[in-house]
Amino acid sequence: REKVEITKEQRALMKAIVDAYNRHQIPQDVAKKLLQEQYSPEENFLLLTEMATSQVQVLVEFTKNIPGFVSLDREDQIALLKGSAVEAMFLRSAQVFSRKMPSGHTDVLEERIRKSGMPEEFMTPMFNFYKSIGELHMVQEEQAILTAITILTPDRPYVKDHQAVERLQESMLVVLRKLCVLQHPQELQYFARLLGRLTELRTLSHYHAEMLTSWRMNDHKFTPLLCEIWDVQ
Ligand SMILES: O=C(NC1CCCCC1)[C@H](C1CCCCC1)n1c(-c2ccc(-c3nnn[nH]3)cc2)nc2ccccc21
Numbered sequence: 001r002e003k004v005e006i007t008k009e010q011r012a013l014m015k016a017i018v019d020a021y022n023r024h025q026i027p028q029d030v031a032k033k034l035l036q037e038q039y040s041p042e043e044n045f046l047l048l049t050e051m052a053t054s055q056v057q058v059l060v061e062f063t064k065n066i067p068g069f070v071s072l073d074r075e076d077q078i079a080l081l082k083g084s085a086v087e088a089m090f091l092r093s094a095q096v097f098s099r100k101m102p103s104g105h106t107d108v109l110e111e112r113i114r115k116s117g118m119p120e121e122f123m124t125p126m127f128n129f130y131k132s133i134g135e136l137h138m139v140q141e142e143q144a145i146l147t148a149i150t151i152l153t154p155d156r157p158y159v160k161d162h163q164a165v166e167r168l169q170e171s172m173l174v175v176l177r178k179l180c181v182l183q184h185p186q187e188l189q190y191f192a193r194l195l196g197r198l199t200e201l202r203t204l205s206h207y208h209a210e211m212l213t214s215w216r217m218n219d220h221k222f223t224p225l226l227c228e229i230w231d232v233q
Helices: 008-023 030-036 041-064 074-098 105-112 120-134 140-151 162-183 190-206 208-213 224-230
Strands: none
Touching: 008 041, 008 140, 030 041, 030 074, 030 105, 041 074, 041 140, 041 224, 074 105, 074 120, 074 140, 074 162, 074 190, 074 224, 105 120, 120 190, 120 208, 140 162, 140 190, 162 190, 190 208, 208 224
16 A cells, blocks of 8 residues: 655645635536526526536636646637636536435436437436546545646647646646545545546537537527637637
8 A cells, every 4th residue: 555645735736726616616506596497498508608608707717726827828828728618617517416415306407407408419428427427426626626637638729838738737637646545545546537537528528519509499699708618609
């Protein structure tokens, strides 16, 4: 059994990221709204674009607090945010879906999402991802660091200084690995399984533009921020 110890610097890094993650929570809770009633596809699409717009704003604030991020090349900062926004949205949606809720509420939530008006063909991969995230029972530190690792992915389109991003991501991966060993001592390879979800996440986000335009309704309206980030309209 390897002796795993988190250094003072790594603890400070983790604290900075978790504090930022908690400070920048999504304002109102979309799950609560969805549990209240079934909305029309138009209302649901509007809810999605409102939630996603505020989540992008929250993501920008969170990212600015990742140690070292603001000292990256400015254009690379934009490329990283643009390249990870959809993945961060699905990761956050998965965390919302996997939250502990009174018994039966998760089933109602799933039902409401299935009937929201989103295209059927994406429901299976999306819920498979949500359930695979839920099974990991991540602690909030792991959720926050995993989101930071997703943002700091060096091979996003248009990133120039690959190495600088790799160095930042590397320091997050080292902390996450130690955290996984400490938080889930019984589950060997927990860290590997956690990183495997990022591959599933990237696949899911490949469908995203096509998902958006095949919601069962006419006239899909987006906010200016989402047009920027989602490459739509
Ligand atoms: O609001 C939402 N997610 C926000 C969560 C917080 C961060 C920002 C996004 C949507 C709901 C919108 C209203 C209709 C039901 C789904 N959502 C989704 C979801 C569904 C389809 C697409 C999509 N993308 N392109 N086409 N459809 C994206 C996200 N998964 C969720 C799991 C739990 C709770 C809410 C969830």
